């Protein structure tokens with residue numbers, strides 16, 4: 085047998101992870117029930133075990149030969165890794181020792197006594213992880229209990245299973261110096277201390293029956309310094325040299341490995357799992373250039389694990405055909421964990437069946453992976469029917485009228501440079517806005533949403549189910565807006581919001597009103613912890629049949645003399661938090677969305693709205709992982725924002741808002757948005773961003789958040805005032821705003837009342853010292 089046919093004959097199907105929540109988000113309900121004291125720890129653990137078993141069953145039924153374990157999490161798998169290596173912050177240690185589960189949730193969410201770990205975006209996805217906190221005094225200790233238990237469960241159920249772990253290099257490079265540790269401390273210096281802990285976990289997993297263990301090293305698809313590449317080489321040299329270990333599969337995804345590829349190819353590990361989709365496609369040529377992976381296993385991620393379009397099976401088979409020559413054994417997978425896509429298209433009864441055939445969620449992707457593995461192992465003849473159906477579905481998508489609207493295309497082509505610039509520079513606009521708005525120094529505002537109470541969600545569910553009519557629903561929304569406006573007036577907020585009660589989600593709400601978008605009923609994807617989103621599917625050319633927000637915004641403004649901010653989601657975020665079409669450049673799609681939003685901005689301005697906020701929380705997360713790809717992205721992204729906002733008068737104040745990210749490396753792009761005011765998340769990272777903005781001489785108005793809205797914890801007035809003073813040390817008073825980190829939709833009213841009282845008091849106190 086030649087190497088190629090041996091590799092082909094052995095081809096197996098596998099995936100790296102699967103949605104955790106269950107068909108009806110049973111996990112969310114159980115965890116939130118546990119927090120409220122309505123579900124006991126035993127019942128919570130039973131639900132979790134039931135969901136894991138159901139997932140493995142589903143994967144096995146789809147034809148997956150080797151299922152992942154350890155990808156399950158009660159909250160976040162990076163936090164699970166911190167627990168696995170014993171990196172529990174001192175402030176949470178007592179809670180963790182008293183009760184592991186409660187301590188775990190305390191690290192994730194914080195308690196009144198101890199702040200939670202910081203949360204940030206997982207690479208360029210909409211998933212958030214809890215940032216490990218490390219310092220020179222960190223003592224690691226192996227705790228393999230969760231990994232071993234989940235492997236044992238899968239094995240007991242008869243599955244061939246492969247534990248999936250966050251790799252040591254990725255773990256350290258995603259970590260931050262713990263509070264109190266010098267900010268220039270480099271967690272990677274702890275590698276020598278961490279490797280023995282991984283060695284112990286690997287030995288435990290081997291003892292529990294693991295033939296293979298997967299170590300995920302997605303940080304290696306980012307630009308890395310020589311020192312970091314050396315550290316990666318050393319890590320895998322040492323782990324590879326262990327005698328008591330399972331075989332090691334090192335995985336990367338989301339982009340090409342570049343210079344890291346040769347490091348991993350040379351490492352004494354047993355296999356590599358590589359992404360061959362989207363920006364990672366160059367991995368194929370790069371693999372040829374390093375001489376393949378002789379003697380190793382290659383897991384080929386040829387099915388896009390983070391978008392929802394069906395795979396082009398014929399194209400994947402041809403790619404796999406090339407890859408077969410590169411390794412001893414070639415297996416088939418999705419490009420990354422299926423955590424980032426919804427579970428099952430079969431639940432989507434409202435999507436036109438013709439269009440539903442273009443879509444593959446996690447369950448369908450598992451089937452695609454299995455089909456491809458069978459195709460190369462047993463010959464394409466054995467999958468002829470699937471190939472024919474796939475060809476027909478792909479053709480139906482590419483010829484559909486949904487994807488081409490001549491009016492949208494003509495308008496997009498006619499955009500001029502002048503459309504993307506406000507005629508007056510910021511320096512001229514600022515005084516005009518000051519004269520119109522007459523705000524005090526350190527004006528207070530919020531980011532848009534107020535609590536999305538279960539009453540509001542129930543009202544929406546009742547409307548959908550026909551239990552109430554539109555008039556009844558709208559009465560409910562109007563009443564909520566009245567409450568939110570009068571609360572803000574009483575509290576003494578300066579620039580008000582209507583509170584977004586009518587929005588199920590800041591992206592989905594707009595998508596549902598735009599032509600060219602599809603919405604899902606059950607397409608939940610985990611965003612963080614127990615919070616999920618249903619990313620809409622941007623399938624065609626985008627247009628706005630009628631105004632989307634003018635009615636509720638003007639209603640709110642009619643209730644007060646203070647300015648009410650108009651509130652829109654920006655074009656980049658609309659793309660980032662949707663599943664976007666992959667049949668044209670993102671820049672073209674962004675322009676369609678921007679033009680639709682530009683009309684909304686213009687309608688809001690015409691209706692008298694003096695302040696319009698265009699949220700771009702996803703601007704940073706969508707930044708390409710490789711530096712070389714960034715300038716072209718930032719050019720179209722900032723242009724789309726300016727196209728959205730560039731048509732307004734000088735005295736109309738444009739705000740933008742960003743959260744969940746490090747902003748330091750995109751400050752010039754933030755300036756390029758030409759927004760008048762930006763609010764940023766800053767509370768959990770102790771105002772770091774305020775200093776960064778000051779160092780960069782950022783010239784416009786800024787509201788670095790002084791209330792961490794991701795925690796049920798209420799910061800006291802002194803703490804809020806301290807944060808505000810820290811910001812004031814970096815940003816002059818005439819350009820500083822006081823606001824929370826982000827919207828208040830996930831918080832409860834009692835927390836919001838207290839926290840905003842403290843925020844207004846802090847602003848007043850600091851104002852009095854000016």
Ligand SMILES: Nc1nc2c(c(=O)[nH]1)N[C@@H](CNc1ccc(C(=O)N[C@@H](CCC(=O)N[C@@H](CCC(=O)N[C@@H](CCC(=O)O)C(=O)O)C(=O)O)C(=O)O)cc1)CN2
Pocket residue numbers: 210536540541542544545587588589590591592605611612614615616617618619661744829830
């Ligand atoms: N798309 C998006 N991405 C984002 C964010 C965001 O706001 N949107 N913010 C950041 C992440 N933060 C997030 C903050 C909150 C929630 C969140 O609250 N999600 C809600 C769901 C929000 C929603 O879609 N609500 C709908 C549907 C609610 C629902 O659960 N409906 C039930 C039935 C209704 C019921 O009886 O409760 C169902 O359809 O099954 C509504 O209000 O109408 C949740 O997990 O619970 C998600 C992400 C970053 N990425």
Ligand code: MET
Pocket residue numbers: 531532533590651699701741743826827828829
């Ligand atoms: C994730 S950014 C959220 C912005 C939105 N306006 C809100 O307040 O909820």
Ligand SMILES: [Zn+2]
Pocket residue numbers: 531701741742743825826827
């Ligand atoms: Zn936000």
